[in-house]
Amino acid sequence: MGKRKVHLLDYVAGNIRSLVNAIEQCGWEVEWIRSPEAVANAEYYYVHSYFAPxxxxxxxxxGWTVATATYGDETYIGAIGRNNVFATQFHPEKSGTAGLRVIEAFLEGRAFSDPDPTFTHIAAPLSHQGSHNGLTRRIIACLDVRTNDQGDLVVTKGDQYDVREKDSRNVRNLGKPVELAKRYYQQGADEVTFLNITSFRDCPLTDLPMLEILRQTSEEVxxxxxxxGGIRDMFDPGTNRTVSALEVAKMYFESGxxxxxxGSDAVSAAEAWWTRGGKGDGMSGIExxxxxYGRQAVVVSVDPKRVYVRSPDEAKSHTCIKTEDLRGGDDAGxxxxWFACTIKGGRETRDFDVVQLLKAVEAMGCGEILLNAIDRDGSNRGYDLELINLAKRSVTIPVIASSGAGKPAHFIEVFEKTGVDAALGAGMFHRGEYTVAQVKEELAKSDLLVRPFEEFR
Known part of the structure; x- marks a missing residue:
């Protein structure tokens, strides 16, 4: 008998459509499990551009059982099941404990059953009023990974990108990458980000230490x-040839x-995009x-720093704002x-502003912005709200706020005052001052929709 390919959603639903601003459907969505009437207290991870209304x-x-999800005013099919057929629009394998229950139920022939979740009570109602187009507010744990002076891969944290202790000048060692990633996952982190800040120029591509970290982490998280870090065209001493950014990315994807x-390569590509009159050449890593793999797989990490001027004219062609975060010394008065882009881990400043960068990388195919702030890094003073609002006005793709978080109130502030899509924390988690679960509990008390903390099983 000849084989025939059947696209399940085409077969079942027929009318497949593209989402408006599709890349924004990247996050955790409240989901109905047994039926649209029986709401389960769980969220699942979506990242897609097309949907079945x-x-x-x-x-x-x-005869189908249907679970629905929403994005803005759109209600679409999140999952369908009938007999031994079960299909999801969301990613159960990336949806934490709730997703693992879905997979377990399917394997045991209970496609739409959902064993009692083990949620920790949050003393506040979870309301869609605090959601973002129906999506929860994502909390991301970030781990800066580099080799210490003994040659071990460790998680560290910088103070304005300086990762060495001020007294001993040794690299700050805050723990082992895989162990910390697992801890944050169990605390309820919605995503985990590894930023490799060590150069492995003399290491064969297939032996890059971060590949093994990803493999081990993906088995637990x-x-x-x-x-x-290192997502660029590079020379591979193992094969004695130059490999493309796409090949490097492929190895990371295959490792989990x-x-x-x-980072830095995005700045170079954006500068070239403007030089060509707003056109890409199809050769950059972003493109x-x-x-x-789709634009949802590409994040651009931006490292801007403040440049103070007396008037917009002094900023020349750069996008300039009036600031309330005034300084003394040489910047008094x-x-x-304006926000200058930096490269090489903040060591080199370019005559190129953050708005120019954001517009270019979105046009080239970036799906999300990781917005750092060198001036706030390690400060525990809260996020740079002026920078974040400027970024949100400049692009339509999701923006992740980074740099400066020192307590849960900073997460509440950034979500309420900027409408940012996700917020990233690092040092406050590494030092054990707060847990991800504690941050989410405070967000829920402020009526901001989050994926509830569910005890790891």
Whole structure:
């Protein structure tokens, strides 16, 4: 008998459509498990560009059980099941303990059953009023990984990108990468990001230490993993040839990464994009990786720093704002600021502003922005709200706030005052001052929708 390919959603739903601003459907969505009437207290991870609209009772009349999800005003099919067929729009393998229950139920022939979840009580109602197009507010744990002076791979944390202790000048050692990633997953982190800040220029590509870290982490952590650092064209001493950024990304994806984060190379590509009159050449890492894997797999990590000026004219062609975060010293009396992009871990400043960068990388295929702030890094003063609001006005793709978080109130502030899509924490988690679960509990008390903390099983 000849084989025939059947696209399940085409077969069942027929009308497949593209989401408006599709890349924004990247996050955790409240989901109905048994039926649209029986709401389960769980969220699942979505990242997609197309969907099958939900027509009430249409599929149910054909014997299908349907779970729905929403994005803005759109209601679409999140999962369908009938007999031994079960299909999901979301990613159960990246949806934490709730997703593992879905997989377990399917394997045991209980496709739409959901064993009692083990949620820790949050003393506040979870309301869609605090959601972002129906998505929860994502909390991301970030681990800066580098070799210490003994040659071990460790998690560290910088103070304005300086990762060495001020007294001994030794690299700060805050723990082992895989162990910390697992801890944050068990605390309820919605995503985990590894930023590799060590150069392995003399290491064969297939032996890169971060590959093994990803492999081990993906066996223990069932939420999306992002890897940054070294995603560029590079010389491989193992094969004596230059490999492309796409090939490097492919190895990371095959080792367990869901997204790759591009830093300095994104600045170079964006500068070239403007030089060509707003056109890409199809050869940058952003373009090649997004073309092969989809723009949702490409994050651009931005490292801007403040440049204070007395007037917008002094900023020349750069996008300039009036700031309330005034300084003394050489910057005394300067009430305006523009944000200069940096490369090489913040060591080199370019005559290129953050708005120019953001517009270029979005056009080239970036799906998400990781927005750092050198001036706030390690400060525990809270996020740079002026920078974040400027970024949100400049692009339509999701923006992750990074740098400066020192307590749960900073997460509440950034979500309420900027509408940012996700917020990243590092040092406050590494030092054990707060847990991810504690941050989420405080967000819920402020009526911001989060994926509830569920005890690891």
């Amino acid at each position: 939900y027509t009430p009772s249409a599929l149910e009349a054909l 069932f939420v999306p993993l992002t890897i940054g 990464a869901d997204k790759v984060s591009i 090649t990786i997004s073309s092969a 300067k009430e305006y600021v």
